[in-house]
Amino acid sequence: MPAEKRKKYHHGDLRNALIEAGMGIIETEGLAELSLRKIAAKVGVSHTAPKNHFGSMRGLMTAIGAEGFRRFATEMRAGLTGTSGRVKKLEAAVEGYIRFARKHPALFQIMFSPEYCDFKDEEVSEAARASYRVLEEISEGLDWDKADLDHAQLRTEIMLWSFAHGYATLLNNGQINFRDDGTPAFDVLDVIPKFGYREM
C-alpha cells in the first residue's frame, strides 16, 4: 500500500485540523450544527481523539474562539490602514467590528459566550486583549471631559465597545428591523459621529 495513501495512526497536526474543521462547520452550517463528533468525523478521527488536545468540547471551542479573536483584530485593523483622521479611524474600527460580527455570526457568538469560550484561557485572553487594543488606540485622547482624564479614555472605550457590540448582537439576533432590500433600517455611520466626543 502506498505510503501517502495509507492512513496514519497519528494525524500529525490534529489540533489545528480540528480547529479548522470546526471553523468550517460553523461558517457553512451554523453553530447549531456543530458537534464534537461531526468535527472529528470531518477530520477522520474518532470522537474521543480531540480530548487529548483540548480536554473537552469547551476546550476545542475555546481554541476556535481564540482564533476568532485573532481574525477579529485583523479585520478591524484592515479598515484602519489607509484611513487618516482620528474620527475616521474610529468609525472604520467600529465598522470593522460590526462587519466581522455579521460576516461570522456563529464565530462571533462563540467568542463572546463564556459557556463556549473560556476567557481564563491564556490564548483567548491574549487574543482578546489584542482586539481590545485596537479600541484603546482609537479612543486615545477622545473624550468629553477634560477634568477626569483617568476615566476619560475608559469611558470612551466602553461606550464605543458597548454600542458596537450591542448593535452587532441585535442585528445578528434579528431584533433590529430590516428594510425590504435586506439592509438594516439604520446606518451605523449616522450615529457614530454624533457621540459627543471631541479631540482633546
Place this chain on the structure above:
Amino acid sequence: MPAEKRKKYHHGDLRNALIEAGMGIIETEGLAELSLRKIAAKVGVSHTAPKNHFGSMRGLMTAIGAEGFRRFATEMRAGLTGTSGRVKKLEAAVEGYIRFARKHPALFQIMFSPEYCDFKDEEVSEAARASYRVLEEISEGLDWDKADLDHAQLRTEIMLWSFAHGYATLLNNGQINFRDDGTPAFDVLDVIPKFGYREM
C-alpha cells in the same frame, strides 16, 4: 384516599406550572442546568407532557422569554415613575434595562437568543414590542439633527438600545473588568448624559 392528595391525571394548569418551574430553575441554577426533563420532574409530570402545550423545548423557552419581556417592561417602567425630566427618564430606563439584565442573566439570555426564543411567536413579539415602546417614549424628540426628523427618533432609539444591550451583555459575559469590590469599573450614568442628544 382523600381527593386533595390523590394525584390527578390532568394537572389543570400545566402550561403555567411549566413556565414557572423553568423560571425557577434558571434563576436558582442557571441556564446550563435547564432541561425539559428537569422542568417536567419539578412539576411532577412525564417529560413528554410539555409537548402538548409547547410543541418542543424551544416552544417552552419561547413562552418563558415572553414572560421575561413582560417583566422586563415592568422593570424599566418602574424606574420611570417618580422621575421627571426627559433626560432623567431616559437614564432611568437605561438603568432599568441594565439592572434587569444583571438581575436575571439567564432569562435575559433566553429573551434575546433566537435559538431559544422564537420571535415569530405572537406572544413574544407583542411583549417585546411593549418593552421597546418604553424606549420609544423616552426617545421621542431627542436627537441631534433637526434636518432629518424621519430618522431622528429611530437613530436615538437604536443608539440607546444598542449601547444598553451591549453594555449589559458584556457585563453578564464577564468581558468588562470589575473593581476589587465587585462593581464594574465604569458607571453607566457617566456616559449616558454625554451622548450628544438634545431636546428638540
Place this chain on the structure above:
DNA sequence: CTCTAATCTTTCCATTGGAAATATTTTTGC
C-alpha cells in the same frame, strides 16, 4: 534498541429532546 509518553481507537455510559402508541379525562354533539 528499549522504554516511556503521547496519541488515537474501541467500547461503554448517562443525559437529552423527541416520536409513537396508548391510557385517561374532559368536552362536545345529539
Place this chain on the structure above:
DNA sequence: GCAAAAATATTTCCAATGGAAAGATTAGAG
C-alpha cells in the same frame, strides 16, 4: 344522559451528544 371526539398525560423507544475508561499504536528520549 351518553356516546364520540378532543385534549391531556403516560409509557416506551430512539438517535444524538459529550465524556469516561481501557487498550492499541506510534513517536521520541535515553
